[in-house]
Amino acid sequence: MRSAAFNAISDKVRAGERLTAGDALALFEEPDLLALGALANEVREQKHGDRAYFNRNARLEVTNVCYASCNFCSFAKLEEGMPGAVTLTVPRAIEALRSKVDEHTTEVHVVNGLHPGLPFEYYEELLRALASAFPHAHRKCFTAVEIHFFAQHYRMSVRQVLERLIAAGLQSLPGGGAEIFHPEVRTRIAHDKATGDEWIAVHRESHALGLMTNATMLYGHIETFAHRVDHLLRLRELQDESLKLGKGRLQAFIPLAFHPDGNGMQKLPGTTGVDDLRTLAVSRLVLDNVEHLKAYWVSSTPKVAQIGLSFGADDVDGTIVSETIYSAANKKAPEGLTVDDLVRLIREAGRIPIERDTLYNVVAEHPRAALEGQFKVRERLQGRHLQVVS
Amino acid sequence: MIRIAGVGFLNAAPLMHGLESDPDVELFLGPPAEVARRLAEGECDVALVPVAAAANIGEIDLLDLGIVARGPVRSVVVAAERPIEELERVLLDASSRTSVILTRLLLRRPGIAAPPHEVIASIEGNVGGLIIGDPALEVEGRFPHVFDLGEAWNQRTGLPFVFAAWAARRGALTEAIVARLRRAAVEGLAAREETATAYARARKHDPERYVSYLRDTISYSIDDAAERGLARFLSDAAAAGLLPPPDVRVVRDRSVPRRPSIDSLLTRAADGGRLSMTEALRVYREAPLFELGLAADAIRKRKNQPSVVTYIVDRNVNYTNVCTTSCKFCAFYRPVGHEGGYVLSREVLGQKLQEVVDAGGVQILLQGGLNPALRIEWYEDLFRWIKATYGLGLHALSPEEILHIAQLEKLDVATVLTRLHTAGLDSVPGGGAEILVDRVRRAIAKAKCTSDEWLGVMRTAHRLGLRSSCTMMYGTVDTDVDRVVHLLKLRDLQDETRGFTAFFCWDFQYERGTRIAPGDHGTVLYLRTQALARLVLDNVDHVGASWVTQGPAVGQVALRFGADDWGSVMFEENVVSSAGTTFRMNAAGIEDLVHRAGFQAVRRNVRYDHLGTPA
Numbered sequence A: 001m002r003s004a005a006f007n008a009i010s011d012k013v014r015a016g017e018r019l020t021a022g023d024a025l026a027l028f029e030e031p032d033l034l035a036l037g038a039l040a041n042e043v044r045e046q047k048h049g050d051r052a053y054f055n056r057n058a059r060l061e062v063t064n065v066c067y068a069s070c071n072f073c074s075f076a077k078l079e080e081g082m083p084g085a086v087t088l089t090v091p092r093a094i095e096a097l098r099s100k101v102d103e104h105t106t107e108v109h110v111v112n113g114l115h116p117g118l119p120f121e122y123y124e125e126l127l128r129a130l131a132s133a134f135p136h137a138h139r140k141c142f143t144a145v146e147i148h149f150f151a152q153h154y155r156m157s158v159r160q161v162l163e164r165l166i167a168a169g170l171q172s173l174p175g176g177g178a179e180i181f182h183p184e185v186r187t188r189i190a191h192d193k194a195t196g197d198e199w200i201a202v203h204r205e206s207h208a209l210g211l212m213t214n215a216t217m218l219y220g221h222i223e224t225f226a227h228r229v230d231h232l233l234r235l236r237e238l239q240d241e242s243l244k245l246g247k248g249r250l251q252a253f254i255p256l257a258f259h260p261d262g263n264g265m266q267k268l269p270g271t272t273g274v275d276d277l278r279t280l281a282v283s284r285l286v287l288d289n290v291e292h293l294k295a296y297w298v299s300s301t302p303k304v305a306q307i308g309l310s311f312g313a314d315d316v317d318g319t320i321v322s323e324t325i326y327s328a329a330n331k332k333a334p335e336g337l338t339v340d341d342l343v344r345l346i347r348e349a350g351r352i353p354i355e356r357d358t359l360y361n362v363v364a365e366h367p368r369a370a371l372e373g374q375f376k377v378r379e380r381l382q383g384r385h386l387q388v389v390s
Numbered sequence B: 001m002i003r004i005a006g007v008g009f010l011n012a013a014p015l016m017h018g019l020e021s022d023p024d025v026e027l028f029l030g031p032p033a034e035v036a037r038r039l040a041e042g043e044c045d046v047a048l049v050p051v052a053a054a055a056n057i058g059e060i061d062l063l064d065l066g067i068v069a070r071g072p073v074r075s076v077v078v079a080a081e082r083p084i085e086e087l088e089r090v091l092l093d094a095s096s097r098t099s100v101i102l103t104r105l106l107l108r109r110p111g112i113a114a115p116p117h118e119v120i121a122s123i124e125g126n127v128g129g130l131i132i133g134d135p136a137l138e139v140e141g142r143f144p145h146v147f148d149l150g151e152a153w154n155q156r157t158g159l160p161f162v163f164a165a166w167a168a169r170r171g172a173l174t175e176a177i178v179a180r181l182r183r184a185a186v187e188g189l190a191a192r193e194e195t196a197t198a199y200a201r202a203r204k205h206d207p208e209r210y211v212s213y214l215r216d217t218i219s220y221s222i223d224d225a226a227e228r229g230l231a232r233f234l235s236d237a238a239a240a241g242l243l244p245p246p247d248v249r250v251v252r253d254r255s256v257p258r259r260p261s262i263d264s265l266l267t268r269a270a271d272g273g274r275l276s277m278t279e280a281l282r283v284y285r286e287a288p289l290f291e292l293g294l295a296a297d298a299i300r301k302r303k304n305q306p307s308v309v310t311y312i313v314d315r316n317v318n319y320t321n322v323c324t325t326s327c328k329f330c331a332f333y334r335p336v337g338h339e340g341g342y343v344l345s346r347e348v349l350g351q352k353l354q355e356v357v358d359a360g361g362v363q364i365l366l367q368g369g370l371n372p373a374l375r376i377e378w379y380e381d382l383f384r385w386i387k388a389t390y391g392l393g394l395h396a397l398s399p400e401e402i403l404h405i406a407q408l409e410k411l412d413v414a415t416v417l418t419r420l421h422t423a424g425l426d427s428v429p430g431g432g433a434e435i436l437v438d439r440v441r442r443a444i445a446k447a448k449c450t451s452d453e454w455l456g457v458m459r460t461a462h463r464l465g466l467r468s469s470c471t472m473m474y475g476t477v478d479t480d481v482d483r484v485v486h487l488l489k490l491r492d493l494q495d496e497t498r499g500f501t502a503f504f505c506w507d508f509q510y511e512r513g514t515r516i517a518p519g520d521h522g523t524v525l526y527l528r529t530q531a532l533a534r535l536v537l538d539n540v541d542h543v544g545a546s547w548v549t550q551g552p553a554v555g556q557v558a559l560r561f562g563a564d565d566w567g568s569v570m571f572e573e574n575v576v577s578s579a580g581t582t583f584r585m586n587a588a589g590i591e592d593l594v595h596r597a598g599f600q601a602v603r604r605n606v607r608y609d610h611l612g613t614p615a
């Protein structure tokens, strides 16, 4: 029961043509989920074959104090001295990480609230301390929202902020804080932090300085499909520019499913499994210039992430030793997964587990499942998917 | 050592001459269904199987030696008191699928499966009976009208009919096996008279009838004409939807035919065609996820209203947790005498049932451990009380529990089911099927009933007019072959009885307290397994999504992989929830999830009749 529009779009995808906003909207509305998934899977297998990536990472928030008031975030309006407010000194931060980082950890991931009372030097000091304590772990720190906040708060340009942080040891930016770019949505859920344009400007600047970054989208709350499409197209445009410049770029796109519990948007229904997979698939098809797509297991649950590896995703993120933003809102997600868990998760999905570092260099290739009953993913010619006429 | 399985019928004896005393041969003799099972499950190298069983397994090589009729066969007949054209019904001895299928092709009359002794006893007036094997020879001359199926086939097609043949998995007929079987046949054909005479004497029958049967009626070589007859039968049966398209060949030389592509298998299944065991296994292992899903989705749409997903408001009540079985995967049971053991009182039960009624529920699922303190009268009283007080549908007592009661009371299963049915039982839940392969069953629960016992309870229940669901719990020590075998056993029984309403599957849910190693099996495997079941169980109307074990999000996706039912709104689910899975959902939650997965949610009863959408 796939629509006529879908058939035209799949012809375009197979011919390597770029999809329009109208196409993307039609894909979000396509009733035939399997046809959509199969098409995204075709693109995914062309780019990555049967490979599926994960890394060993450790996360930390040095502060959850935040002056902003995003509706979906449990840190919103948390002030120093309020119950639950925590700000770590640099030595304490390093100490907290020691229990999570071992010699195999390839990435430390630091994101924080927008703390109005810390000096900028605090962040520089933090980066230098990370570099000396864990020289083998790539430092992926501060969302674009934080960078933008630093620039405003410490009266510098974004470029100056980035240059100083890079000098102190910053190696790449995570993709957080993107939410939904479109002002109709953003002003209602995250009105007092970087706008969509400002978020993009930070990444553009970062790319120009040679940094790799990621991008996210928080979906499944008050936004429409059109808002999601707008979000994806803005990212695609940014990536076009950055690729032209040839320095840094977006490495991975990560759709984040909105979870309604434990935050200021509890009345919303949250996403469905179908929506999670659909969003992955459309993202894969629309973001033709972004190499990697993550089925972030913390957000979608490991069960859905497994299926996501057939709906366009090629990455499940990392072992993640702690993840407060999500675990505050969603108690169902486990605390962290071991490497064995992730290897098994990927194998069970019929893919080859590849441990990567932040820049997608291969750290270790785990052999494909010796699991009984594993399924071969055949090399498929374009368009040879079964058509069931019903 | 050659492992050979054969049937104990007289007409097969010439093919097996001398095998029993050969030290290099391990010979098993049993009923045809058991022989076919051994071949399917790899427990023998070569087997003398009915040709329908060979087609059902698929990718089979047949040796050109078998049981062939070139005219009347005498041992496969429909006997009646009236002329065949006047019969309204034919009772079928279901022990030979080949003969049942042949009857269906030749005599377009409604057939009803029944055990052999009942068939003969029931022949009366316009009810005929299909009699097979030695009993057919024994009743020769007793009925005025006899319709010989071998003869009828020959008259219709001008071809011989092949009933059974030596069969092996493709490529497994080694020269050693072929040589041994040919030698047995040469010796056996020469000794036919002695064999028949000894057989008749042992039964105090007239030897001449048996000698002529073996020597003149049955022929043993599958020549070109017989092979054409075989091909014709298999393709007619496939066209009638009774067998998968033939994928058996008669081996004379070593030519290897091309296998059908995975795409063509999926297309066939999506169009309602039948898959053989080997084909199902290939699809399970090799078909890309989406294509498997699309084929399953096509079947769901054909068998059901495409936009509707059903669910039922019911409650799972575990009336006792005392159990003598101690299955390794079960964290729910308590041994007899354990302080944590319970039997729910009427008071507690009554409260639970009232809540079901108040919530608009239409049935309860009543299951429990195998508690030796509870006698059949206890169940009868309970059922009558529930019916009288709450009027709820009773989906109760899995086959394991029925067998337990039968043993405890020293009654046969039919009597137990009849009594419980009279007391109010409406349908039998399909739990406890696990994997219907005894090696697996023994490994996960020594005391569990055998596959045949489980299937036997269901067969009896269906014949008494009870419906049931069927299930599969995979992911313990089972292989993919075991799962396919399981599905085929369900399909075979369903061909016979049409009593299964729906199929559910899930993977073993590990929890501390069980004695099976933890193992997550993954949601992709779940979707593949459910979709495969939708393809293989072409004669079962409904497939349910096991969201309780896979989670609601995966449950929604499963609706695109062949499922048309969301199971029940649950108040409690002890057997699963004490194994760590704690998804719960109320009717509004279910309707919302189903709706947001793109379907209309409709309430149903246990027979899957739609009850309309509540306001």
Ligand code: SF4
Binding pocket: A066, A067, A068, A069, A070, A073, A074, A075, A076, A077, A112, A113, A114, A145, A190, A193
């Ligand atoms: S999402 Fe970020 S900016 Fe918004 S309240 Fe939370 S920590 Fe602050």
Ligand code: SF4
Binding pocket: B323, B324, B325, B326, B327, B330, B331, B332, B333, B368, B369, B370, B400, B445
């Ligand atoms: S699964 Fe059933 S039969 Fe087995 S131990 Fe548990 S309650 Fe008893």
